[in-house]
Amino acid sequence: MRVVFLGTGGTYPSKKRNVSSVTTQIGPDVVMFDCGEGTQRQLTISPVSFMRIRAVFFTHLHADHFLGLPGLIQSMSLNGRTEALQVFGPDKTIETVRDMLNLGHFRSQFDVIAKELAPGENIDLGSFNVSVAEASHNVPSLAFAVEEEPRRGRFDIQRAKELGIPAGPKYRDLQEGRPVTVDGRTIQPQDVIGQERSGRKMVYSGDTRPCQSVTEMAAGADMLIHDGTLDSTHARLADEFGHSTAAQAAKVAKDAGVATLYLTHISPRYDDDSVLLAEARSVFPHSVVAHDLDVVEIRYRKPG
Numbered sequence: 001m002r003v004v005f006l007g008t009g010g011t012y013p014s015k016k017r018n019v020s021s022v023t024t025q026i027g028p029d030v031v032m033f034d035c036g037e038g039t040q041r042q043l044t045i046s047p048v049s050f051m052r053i054r055a056v057f058f059t060h061l062h063a064d065h066f067l068g069l070p071g072l073i074q075s076m077s078l079n080g081r082t083e084a085l086q087v088f089g090p091d092k093t094i095e096t097v098r099d100m101l102n103l104g105h106f107r108s109q110f111d112v113i114a115k116e117l118a119p120g121e122n123i124d125l126g127s128f129n130v131s132v133a134e135a136s137h138n139v140p141s142l143a144f145a146v147e148e149e150p151r152r153g154r155f156d157i158q159r160a161k162e163l164g165i166p167a168g169p170k171y172r173d174l175q176e177g178r179p180v181t182v183d184g185r186t187i188q189p190q191d192v193i194g195q196e197r198s199g200r201k202m203v204y205s206g207d208t209r210p211c212q213s214v215t216e217m218a219a220g221a222d223m224l225i226h227d228g229t230l231d232s233t234h235a236r237l238a239d240e241f242g243h244s245t246a247a248q249a250a251k252v253a254k255d256a257g258v259a260t261l262y263l264t265h266i267s268p269r270y271d272d273d274s275v276l277l278a279e280a281r282s283v284f285p286h287s288v289v290a291h292d293l294d295v296v297e298i299r300y301r302k303p304g
Contacts, residue, residue: 001024001025001026001146001148001200001202001222001297001298002024002025002026002295002296002297002298003022003023003024003025003202003223003225003295003296003298004022004023004025004046004047004048004293004294004295004296005021005022005262005264005290005291005292005293005294005295005296006018006021006022006023006039006042006043006046006048006292006293007019007020007021007022007034007036007038007039007042007292008020008264008265008266008290008291008292008294009064009265009266009267009268009292010064010207010229010243010265010266010267010268011064011267011268012064012268013037013038013268014268016271016291016292017266017268017291017292018036018038018039018041018042018292019036019037019038019039019064019065019068020034020036020059020064020065020206020264020265021033021034021035021036021039021042021068022034022204022225022264023046023048023053024146024202025048025052026127026128026146026148026200027127028052029052029054029125029126029127029128030048030049030052030053030054031053031054031055031056031057031125031130031146032053032055032056032057033056033057033059033144033204033206034057034058034059034065034066034206035056035058035065035066035067035068035069035072036063036064036065036066036067036068037063037064037067037068037071038068039068039071039072040068040071040072040075042292042293043072045293046293046295047295050072050075050076051076051079051081053072053076053085054085054086054125055085055086055087055088055123055125055130056069056072056085056086056087056088057087057088057089057130057142057144058087058088058089058090058093058142059089059090059135059141059142059143059144059204059205059206059207060089060090060135060137060139060140060141060142060206060207061089061090061092061093061096061139061140062139062207065206065207066089066096069087069097069100070100070101070103073085073100073101073108073112074106074108076108076110077106077107077108077109077110080109081109081110082109082110083110084110084111084112084113085110085111085112085113086113086114086115087112087113087114087115088114088115088116088117088123088130089114089116089117089142090116090117090140090141090142091116091140092116092140093114093115093116093117094114094115094116096114097112097114098114117132117142118132119132119133119134119142119213120132120133127148127149128146128147128148128149128199129146129147129149130144130145130146131144131145131147131217132144133145133213133214133216133217134211134213135205135206135207135208135211135213135214136208136209136210136211136213136214136242137206137207137208137209137242137243138241138242139242141206141207141208141242142206143203143204143205143206143208143213143214143217144203144204144206145201145202145203145204145217145218145221146201146202146203146204147199147200147201147202148199148200148201149199150198150199152175152193153193153194153195154193154194155171155174155175155192155193156192156193156194159191159192160174160192163182163185163187163191163192164182164183165180165182165187165192166182170182174187174189174192174193175189175193177189198220200222200298200299200300201220201221201222201223202221202222202223202224202225202298203217203218203221203223203224203225203226203258204225205218205224205225205226205227205244205249205252206227207227207229207242207243207265208226208227208242208243208244209238209239209242209243209244209248210244210248210249210251210252214226214252215252215255215256216256218252218253218256218258219256219257220256220257220258221256221258221259222258222259222260222298222301223258223259223260223262223296223298224252224253224256224258224260224261224262225262225264225290226244226249226252226253226261226262226263226264227243227244227249227263227264227265228244228245228246228249228263228264228265228266228276228280228289229241229243229244229245229265229266229267230243230245230246230267230269231245231246231247231275231276231279232245232246232247232248232279235248243265245279246263246275246276246277246279246280246287247279247280247282247283249261249263249280249287250279250280250281250282250283250284250287251283251284253284253286253287254283254284258286259286259301260286260287260288261280261284261286261287261288262287262288262289262290262296263276263277263280263287263288263289263290264290266289266290273289276289277289
């Protein structure tokens with residue numbers, strides 16, 4: 001699972017950060033979370049091919065999270081895309097996408113299919129699922145979790161040899177969940193296959209105050225990408241505008257038991273984001289401040 005940060009700034013672009021957009025790739029499938037203005041240019045200098053984006057998920061409909069979509073659709077059209085693009089988001093997403101597709105004289109050369117989501121829904125995208133939770137912002141807002149299907153447990157070859165199972169088709173049968181017979185004995189798959197292992201999991205909060213729904217969604221995640229707009233000296237301002245401080249995001253990460261926290265939606269007021277990093281790490285040591293064009297490979301964690 002590869003995560004690419006295309007935009008990590010909050011509200012409007014700054015010299016160092018574009019506005020919100022993140023992609024996640026598993027195998028050939030790429031999904032995008034938020035698409036603020038300028039995202040298509042960020043894609044051109046990233047390792048992500050915009051032609052491979054399968055779906056776009058909007059956390060909410062503030063301009064810095066969706067206004068990049070019209071240009072992205074036009075770029076896809078001009079480069080010969082024919083595959084449909086799915087666009088998911090909160091209430092009013094269908095209306096918003098329809099309006100985008102009727103801007104000016106340009107028309108998309110492929111279908112753009114919009115769907116509105118509610119907390120608790122789950123979108124099956126084949127090699128992984130995207131689940132939906134409510135976020136706490138000043139407009140209807142969603143958070144998303146990308147999670148792979150559980151992986152089959154490891155096949156214990158040494159144990160198979162000890163049980164006298166000959167290598168070949170019987171190994172395959174056991175790995176595919178079928179019992180086999182050896183010298184009149186029935187051997188079950190669980191005799192030689194370890195426990196099922198969790199797939200990798202990434203959670204993206206969008207703009208949000210700290211809230212229980214996001215904490216619950218993030219439980220055990222390999223990566224939590226969380227709103228960390230301001231430091232704690234601006235806690236009242238963060239709450240007023242529906243955002244989190246770095247310390248609040250770190251507490252969410254700690255309570256959820258995630259592996260790593262990445263702070264995003266950084267206010268343009270921070271030329272130096274070290275204050276945010278220090279604040280987050282004082283609560284949750286495995287904290288990182290995300291920057292535009294950062295690429296993070298989420299690897300499988302070792303059992304235990």
